[in-house]
Amino acid sequence: MTLLGHWSLWLAFLMGLWGVVTGFAGGLQGRTDLQQSARHAVFAMFAALALASISLETAIFRHDFNVEYVAAYTSRNLPTFYLWSALYAGQKGSLLFWATVLSLFATLAQLFTSARHRAYLPFVAAVTCLVATFFVTVMLFAANPFERLAFTPVDGRGMNPQLQNPGMVFHPPMLYLGYISITIPFAFAIAALLSKKLDVDWLVAIRKWTLVSWLFLSIGLLLGMWWAYVELGWGGYWAWDPVENAALLPWLVMTAFLHSVMVQEKRGMLKKWNLALVIGAWLLSIFGTFLTRSGVIASVHSFTQSPVGYFFLAFLVIAAAASIVLYAIRLPLLEAEATLESVLSREASFLFNNLLFIGLAFSVLWGTLYPILSEWVQGTKVTVGPPFFNLVNIPLGLLLLALTGIGPLIAWRRASVPNLKRQFAVPAVTGLFVLLIVLVAGMRELGPIMAIALGGFVSATVIQEFGRGASARHRQYGEPLALAVVRLVARNRRRYGGYIVHLGIVLLFIAFSGMAFKTETQATLRPGESATLRSPYGHLYTFTHLGVSQYDALNRRVTAALVDVSRDGKPVGRLKTEKRQHVDALGRNTFEPSTEVGIRSGLREDLYVVLGGLVNGTEQAVYRFTINPLVWWVWFGGYVLVAGGLIVLWPGGGPPAVRRTQAGYAVRLEAK
C-alpha cells in the first residue's frame, strides 16, 4: 500500500508539472486543447494525491510500523479518533495533507467557477498545480511520508499527549484549510495579471474563496486558542508564539482585503492595493509554513528542524520575486476608475482601516523576526515575548476597534456634518456612558478601560444599524420587529453578516481585556485541606482537596485529583485535574507525564485548576488555582464571529439589483 502511495506521489508530481506547462501555455496562447488538458491535470493530480493520503492513512490504521512516519507518530493503543489525525500530526504527513487539500480546492475551483470567469481558469490551474507540485517535490526529495525503516518496531512511539485532544484534531486542519484556500484567490490574482483582465471580474470570482479562507483561518485560530487554554495548562490562550503569529499574519491581511475589496467593487478604486493584499496574504501563508517547518525560530508549536525549511525559503523567495515582477509590469493597467471625493467618506475610513490591519501585521511580523534582526545588528540574542507584543500591538488594536465602529457609519463618497451627527450621536454617548461606568466601578487599567468603552461604542453602532433597518422594514411592510430583523439580515447578508462579525470582534476584545484581572495562587494541600482565592469581582473561592486516585484508561495511566469548590461558602461544584502517563501497548512509558486541567467555565470567570504533582508520592497535592475573568466570552465571541462570517458567505441574500450592485461598481451619480 505504501508503494502505491509513493508511486501516487510521483504521478501527482508529473501531473502537476503537466498542469503547469499546459495551463500557462494554454492561457497565454489561447489554445483550448491545452486549457482542457491543464484542467484534466488538476483532476488527475487530486486523484493521485487522494490515493497517496488513503495509502498513508491505511498504513496508520494497519499499524505498519515499518513505515517511519507511522512508527514515529502512532502506537497500537492510540485511540481511533487520533489515528485519523495522525495523518497531519507530523511534518511529512501534514505536507501530504496540505498538497491533497490544495489539489481538492484546485479541482473545486475548476468545477464551480462561473462560466463568466472561464478565461482565468487555465492560469488558475497552472498556479495551483505549481504550488501543489512544490509540496509534492518537498515530499519526494526531503520528507517522504512513505519512507521505510530498516527494521519493524514492535510498537510505535505514539502521539504526543498534547496532540491527543479534540481541539488538536480540528485545529490544524482548519488552519491548514485557511492557509491552503488562500492559494485560490492568489491563483486568480496571478491569472488576472497574466490575462490582463483586471476589472472587477476576478474579484467576483474569488469572493467566496476569500471568505472561505478567512473563515477557516478564524476557526483555526480560535480552536488553537481553545486548545492552548485547555491543554497546555498555563492558564492563557494566546502567547504571541512565533507560530501563532504566523497564523495571525494572513488572517490580518485577508481581513484588510475583505474591507478594501468593497471599495473596488463600489467605486473601482484600490485595484493595485487589492492585488497586493491577495498576493501578500498568500506569501505570508507560505512564510508561516516556512517558520513552522524550518525551526528558524524556536516555538513550542513547530515541527522538528529539517531541510524542508530550505525548500520553503527558496520557494518563498522565488514566488515573491515572480509575483512582484509580474505585479510591477501590470501596474499601468491598474489605474483607478474613480477618485476619492472626501476624506470624510467610507472609502477613506476603509483606507485607514487597511492601514491599521497592515500596520498590525507588520508589527506582528516585526516582533516575530526581531530576535533574528537583533542578532544580526547587535550580535545579541533577545527574546520577544508577550510584554513586547502587548506594548506595541494593543494601541493599534484599540484604534482598529474604534474604526470598526466609525467605518460603517460614514457614507460612501462624502459625508456631511449633519449626517455624521445623526450617525454618531447615540454610539458616542453610549461609549462615553460605558466609560463612565467602568471608571466609577473602579477600573484603572487603561487598556481594558478603552477596550470596554470602545466596545460599547461599536456595539451601539451595530445595534443602531440593525434598529434603523428593522424600523424601516416595520414601517414599510408592517412586519413585526423580530421578523424585520431576520428579513433584514436575510436580504442583505453581506452587510448585516459583517455587522455580526463586528459584534464578535467587540466581544473578543472585551474578553481579552478580562485577562488583565486574572488572579492565581499555588498551594500544597493534604486531603481535606483548603486554599482560598479572591476573584476580581470580590468573591472568595475555597478549593478543598478531596484526594487522589489512580487508574488505567485507554493508553494512559491517570492520576486524578478532585477538588471541591465553593464561592463565599456556597458549594459550586467539583473539579478534576489529572496527570497522564501515556504508555504503549507493552505498557512502556512513551512521553513525560502530561497535565489535564480542570476548568469550570462561567459567564463571569473561569476557575482553572492544575495538578502540579504529588509530594513524595503521597496524596498531598501541589495545585495551581487560577481565576480567569471573561474567558467564556472569547469562545462566545468566536461563535458570533463565525456565525457572521457564515451569514456573509451564505449564497443568495437579496434581490438581483442588490447583487448586481455588489458585483460591479455602484451606480455613479455623475452623468457621463
Added chain:
Amino acid sequence: MTMERWNDGKVECERREFLGLAFAGVLSIVPSFLRSVAQQDSLPGAGPAGRVADPASAGRALGPTTAADTDAAYQAIEKQLKCSCGCGLDIYTCRTTDFNCTYSPGLHRQVVALAERGQTAQQIIDEFIAKYGQQVLMAPPKRGFNLVGYLLPSGVVLVAGGLLLLTLFRWTRAAAAAPAAQGRNSDASPAELERLRRELERFPS
C-alpha cells in the same frame, strides 16, 4: 505474680514470661497498625495523606509549596525572566505550568536566594542578564537599537497614516476640480446633484 487461667482457675506466671508475651504481642500489632495507616482512605479531614500506588506516573515528585513560591514580589520578577528550558514561557508561568520542568524551579530558587541576600528586583534582573545574557528577559530592554524595535511599528503606522492623509487631501482636491469640467457634460445641474446627494444621505448607508 499470678494470673488466672480461664479454664481452671488461678495459675502461676513468671514476670519474665509475661513481659516476653507482651513484647511479642506489641510486635505483632505494630506492622498491622502501620499497614492500616498506609491504606487509610483520605476523605476530607481524615488526617495524613496516604501514598498513591504508582507515584512515578504522577510526574516529578514535588516538595510542599513555600511562602516564597507564592510571593507576589518574586512572581513579578520571575514574570520578566524567561525559563531556559525552551518552553518560551517566563520562569513563574513555567514552574506553575510544566511541573516536569527541571530548569524553572532552579531559576526560581536563584531569584529567592538573591532576594534573601537583600538585592532589589532590578539588581536580581541585572544579575540574571549578566549570567544568561539579554535573552533571559521576556522583552528586550528599552534602550539602544531595541528602541527601534519598540518604536518602528507605531512609527511606520504614524508616518504611513500621515502620508495617507496627505494623499487623500490631494485626491480630494483633484476630485473637487474635476466635477467643474465634467459638469458641462452632465444632464443634471450641480444643484440637482447636490439635492440628490442630500436625499441619498437620508438613507442608512
